[in-house]
Amino acid sequence: MSPEAPSTSTSPSFEGWLRADGRKGIRNVLVVACLVECAHHVAREIALSLRDRGVHLIGFGGCFPNAYADRMMRALCTHPNVGGVLLVSLGCESFNRTGLAEHIRAADRPVETLVIQESGGTRASIEAGQRWTAEALEQLAQQPRVAMSVSELVVGTICGGSDATSGMTANPAVGEAFDRLEAAGATTIFEETGELIGCEGFLAARAERPELKRILAVSIDKAARHYAELGHGSFAPGNAEGGLTTIEEKSLGAYSKSGHAPIQGLLKPADLPPRPGLYLLDVVPDGPTRFGFANINDNAEIAELMACGAHLTLFTTGRGSVVGSAISPVIKICANPATYARMADDMDINAGRVLDGEASLAELGAEIYGRVLRTAAGEPTASERLGHQEFVLTYKTSAPAGPGCLPGG
Amino acid sequence: MKPARPALHETTDARLLRLDPRDNVLCVARALSAGTVLSVEGHALTLSRDFAHGDKLACRPITAGTPVLKYGQPIGTATQDIPRGEWVHLHNVKSNYLPTYQHGTQARFFEEEGGWQAGEEQP
Numbered sequence: 001m002s003p004e005a006p007s008t009s010t011s012p013s014f015e016g017w018l019r020a021d022g023r024k025g026i027r028n029v030l031v032v033a034c035l036v037e038c039a040h041h042v043a044r045e046i047a048l049s050l051r052d053r054g055v056h057l058i059g060f061g062g063c064f065p066n067a068y069a070d071r072m073m074r075a076l077c078t079h080p081n082v083g084g085v086l087l088v089s090l091g092c093e094s095f096n097r098t099g100l101a102e103h104i105r106a107a108d109r110p111v112e113t114l115v116i117q118e119s120g121g122t123r124a125s126i127e128a129g130q131r132w133t134a135e136a137l138e139q140l141a142q143q144p145r146v147a148m149s150v151s152e153l154v155v156g157t158i159c160g161g162s163d164a165t166s167g168m169t170a171n172p173a174v175g176e177a178f179d180r181l182e183a184a185g186a187t188t189i190f191e192e193t194g195e196l197i198g199c200e201g202f203l204a205a206r207a208e209r210p211e212l213k214r215i216l217a218v219s220i221d222k223a224a225r226h227y228a229e230l231g232h233g234s235f236a237p238g239n240a241e242g243g244l245t246t247i248e249e250k251s252l253g254a255y256s257k258s259g260h261a262p263i264q265g266l267l268k269p270a271d272l273p274p275r276p277g278l279y280l281l282d283v284v285p286d287g288p289t290r291f292g293f294a295n296i297n298d299n300a301e302i303a304e305l306m307a308c309g310a311h312l313t314l315f316t317t318g319r320g321s322v323v324g325s326a327i328s329p330v331i332k333i334c335a336n337p338a339t340y341a342r343m344a345d346d347m348d349i350n351a352g353r354v355l356d357g358e359a360s361l362a363e364l365g366a367e368i369y370g371r372v373l374r375t376a377a378g379e380p381t382a383s384e385r386l387g388h389q390e391f392v393l394t395y396k397t398s399a400p401a402g403p404g405c406l407p408g409g
Numbered sequence: 410m411k412p413a414r415p416a417l418h419e420t421t422d423a424r425l426l427r428l429d430p431r432d433n434v435l436c437v438a439r440a441l442s443a444g445t446v447l448s449v450e451g452h453a454l455t456l457s458r459d460f461a462h463g464d465k466l467a468c469r470p471i472t473a474g475t476p477v478l479k480y481g482q483p484i485g486t487a488t489q490d491i492p493r494g495e496w497v498h499l500h501n502v503k504s505n506y507l508p509t510y511q512h513g514t515q516a517r518f519f520e521e522e523g524g525w526q527a528g529e530e531q532p
Binding site: 356 | 428438480505
């Protein structure tokens with residue numbers, strides 16, 4: 001079934017917050033960002049005391065410098081869903097707090113830097129941080145909203161806690177929703193090249209231009225080497241017992257989230273898509289594996305999608321992931337009807353209905369699309385309602401996207 | 410409530426899931442016992458074995474050496490003739506993917522647009 005214009009019963013326009021760079025946000029979060037683990041407690045005490053007022057805690061725990069972490073924090077602190085930032089520094093960590101604050105200021109957001117070693121320690125810093133944050137929230141509440149359309153949305157997708165049902169229900173349903181979003185002019189991003197081993201040819205066939213074909217195939221190759229180096233097999237006996245026959249079939253189950261649109265380009269973390277359409281995000285580090293796994297958990301992947309501008313994430317799960325995310329809401333799509341029966345309160349979409357013959361994949365795709373619009377219009381997702389605001393940022397070596405990766409580049 | 414489907418699929422049992430119109434296999438949505446009679450694209454079939462959730466069965470006859478299609482893409486090549494209704498898995502399918510960094514094979518399948526050449530040599 002080819003994607004068609006969204007039904008008029010779900011309005012494709014809503015209101016968002018206009019930011020200095022022209023992008024619009026669907027949330028107006030105040031971020032408290034700790035710049036080293038030593039500043040975590042102070043940052044957390046500030047954020048938790050105002051948790052019901054849209055204050056989210058993020059941060060980077062490492063003391064050593066890392067260009068990737070620097071780039072990620074700049075992108076995340078100026079994300080379109082972010083209205084203001086409190087930076088919490090211990091004082092002696094190597095994170096470039098001045099550069100980050102300038103970057104946020106240039107993006108026209110209220111920003112304050114709290115340096116614990118200069119502010120009189122824990123108690124005084126918490127009090128100063130709470131005072132500033134409460135005032136900043138007043139400012140954020142005054143920020144006007146403007147008309148925003150679905151074509152201005154950036155939507156990411158990941159799968160986590162997958163089981164045999166994920167590739168049969170939730171993932172293909174997300175593919176249907178991705179096709180609808182792309183037809184409506186939105187930007188969509190999928191990732192996890194390590195889960196696409198065996199799909200090189202399929203990806204190449206969807207490349208929007210010839211020079212991208214090889215780039216996509218090489219990115220999968222890089223992932224295969226990376227996981228092999230870390231001792232991760234790609235196809236296990238458990239997969240065959242679950243009904244999967246080949247590595248291509250397993251990867252296609254994950255790959256089906258991307259739908260059928262042509263692939264416009266390959267992004268690296270913190271790259272902003274230059275024009276609408278579907279993109280593949282390359283999460284695998286470049287060069288020799290220095291810092292371990294590409295992404296240590298699902299939230300590390302979500303952080304990279306957000307750094308590329310994702311307003312929200314479509315998260316498919318078979319076994320029952322419960323995470324949400326700071327900054328960008330997570331829409332949780334449950335693939336397995338048994339899991340949904342046990343954990344319905346944590347789920348936004350029951351994709352397992354396909355297995356019971358109660359819905360088609362196309363109908364689920366339409367339901368997911370509708371949920372995206374309602375989330376963009378302000379309706380909290382299950383994980384938002386439950387207070388999930390996970391955030392993970394680790395060390396990585398990530399080189400810029402080379403020539404040919406992005407349209408016009 | 411019966412979900413809407415294109416005409417081709419109106420006569421396939423709802424316990425079998427089709428992921429793409431081009432597929433020649435269907436996914437078993439719920440466990441089915443040997444002897445169960447099902448409609449598959451208008452053909453009445455009696456299952457010759459138990460099927461578990463997640464298993465695949467052929468919804469069309471698949472000739473040896475031709476692609477097994479799921480999600481509209483080749484997930485492998487049939488190593489023997491597979492009649493309609495037969496279980497499709499490791500015993501009658503081989504992977505087309507060569508993990509030793511030779512990823513041209515699948516790209517050729519699509520770039521040539523002629524589909525898979527039966528008996529084609531792997532590089």
